[in-house]
Amino acid sequence: MVALLIQYVRLVCPYDPIIDWCKRSGQEQARMFKLGLSECDGVKKRSDHQDAKAIDLYLGKGSKLIWDKALYRKLHKFWSLLGGKEMIPGDIGHFGG
Ligand SMILES: [Zn+2]
Secondary structure (H helix, E strand, C coil): CHHHHHHHHHHHCCCEEEECCCCCCHHHHHHHHHCCCCCCCCCCCCCHHHHCCEEEEEEEECCEEECCHHHHHHHHHHHHHCCCCCCECCECCEEEC
């Protein structure tokens, strides 16, 4: 699914796909939870990242990140067609499966 998403980005976006988090350990998830960077504590509420079922993908141009919500909605619509989960408001670069 991720490979298809990246190809789709290349087709419809004038920006580069930037891949951030993919697989995340329980320890890292707990650290992020404690810092308030995630709503998932990694035990009671697991992140899709812990099961390698998510990727954080951003759009960039050079060293600049692009926050075009309409474009992210388009990418998430494609992701949903592949069977992925819907976009999380406030975490538009997260593509969960
Ligand atoms: Zn994520």
